[in-house]
Amino acid sequence: MLSKTFSWRTTGIAQTVLSFLSVAIVFSFLVCVPSRPAKAAPVVTFEGYHDGADCSSIFGWAWDSTQPNTPINVDIYIDNVLFTTAPANFFRQDLLNAGKGNGVHAFNVATPMSLIDGQPHSIRVQISNTSINLANTPRALTCLLYEGFLDGANCNAIAGWAWNTTQPTTPITVDFFIDNDSFASIRAPANQFRQDLADAGKGDGFHAFNFPTPAFLMDGLTHAIHAKFTGTSIELSNSPKSIHCGGGPPALEGYHDAQDCSFIYGWAWNANMPQMIVSVDIYSDNVLIATVPADQFRQDLLNNGKGDGNHAFVFPTPASVKDNQNHQISIGYHNTGIALANTFQNINCPP
Structure with a gap:
């Protein structure tokens, strides 16, 4: 607060007044705060x-x-x-x-x-x-403990595959129940090699079964074939299959005996026409390599009532499979799509 004295005259007498002035003083302040650097994004290591x-x-x-x-x-x-x-x-x-x-x-x-x-x-x-x-x-x-598939069942053969996923190189067996029977009529090992199983990661591929349809099913009646993993009540996929076969032996019958680096051999015939020559189609890795007649004589075929015994075939192993690689040989009745029993066999031959 400030004070000041003012003087003036009105009647010749000097007047003195003490005046007080209020003065407001405004102060401005600039506050500087240093900014923090932006936090760096975390480095993903x-x-x-x-x-x-x-x-x-x-x-x-x-x-x-x-x-x-x-x-x-x-x-x-x-x-x-x-x-x-x-x-x-x-x-x-x-x-x-x-x-x-x-x-x-x-x-x-x-x-x-x-x-x-x-x-x-x-x-x-x-x-x-x-x-x-x-x-x-x-x-x-x-993950399934057991896995398998009943590929087919007809008057000639019953075929499919089965394995235990925890024992990829150990074959298992399959029980076959006919109609509503409580006891298995057939027990078959699933131990045949199929390249498609190996390619699909089913262990070592030795998990297939293919066997002739038994004669007791050739009775002119319709039957349901149930395939189950032995010792369980678990059915294979695509089971059951229905078949109807007339009396007597199946019309087509045959067996893929074996093959080596020299020959592929077996037998095939038509039981309804025992004098007729049946031809077979031979496949390597599912590719047709030959069609050959089953017309050679074998005494064991004659002894077992397979017509006149002239129903065997022997075919030279082709050079195309002699390359030190695994190949699957399969044989079917010509133009039928029906496989011989015991087919789907593996071969590995040097050049």
């Missing part, structure tokens, strides 16, 4: 891919790009429950080629037997001790 999960293994890869030559661990969850922690420490050339460190970042864990139960399961893989999921996870998985 983990990377991985859940390649797959099947009834044999759970597999994929994972790595830490900041430690390109050091394996890391992954946590594997089954139905959201931790199953195991496994190192991603197997070498894969494709990982090395893709610049994933030294390539030693793959994992492959055996699928537990508890999952071979025919039920759906979810398999999820994470970087260990994190909540980071690998790409392409989770994977759905359903």
Whole structure:
């Protein structure tokens, strides 16, 4: 507050007044606060891919790009429950080629037997001790203990395949129930090789069966053939099959005896026309390589009532299968699509 004295005259007498003035003073302040640098986005150092999960293994890869030559661990969850922690420490050339460190970042864990139960399961893989999921996870998985298919049943043969997925190189047997019988009428080993089974990942491929339709079914009646895994009540897929066969032996009958690197041989005939020569089609890996007549004499055929015995065939093994590779030889009655018994046999011959 400021004071000032004013003087003036009105009547010749000087007047003095003390006046007070109020003055407002405004102050402005500039406050400078240093700005913080923007927070950098987190650097993702983990990377991985859940390649797959099947009834044999759970597999994929994972790595830490900041430690390109050091394996890391992954946590594997089954139905959201931790199953195991496994190192991603197997070498894969494709990982090395893709610049994933030294390539030693793959994992492959055996699928537990508890999952071979025919039920759906979810398999999820994470970087260990994190909540980071690998790409392409989770994977759905359903594993059957038994698997098989009744391909067909007619008046000549009953054929199909069956295996135990936990014993991929051990053949099993199949029981056949006729109509509503409680007891199996036939038990057959599923131990014949088929290339298509091997190609489809059915163990080593030795899980097929193909045998002549038994004579007791040739009674002029319609029968239902049920195929079940031995010791279980589980039917093969495509079972049952219905057949109706007249009395007497089947019209077409034959057997693929064997083959080696010199010859392919067996026999075939038509029981209704025992003097007629039947021809057979020979296939290599499902490709027709020859049609030959079954017209050669064999004493054992005559002794067993196969017409006059002139129903055998012997065919030289072609050069096309002599290449040190596995080939599947199959034989059928000419232009019928019906396979001989015991066909689908494997061969491997040097040039």
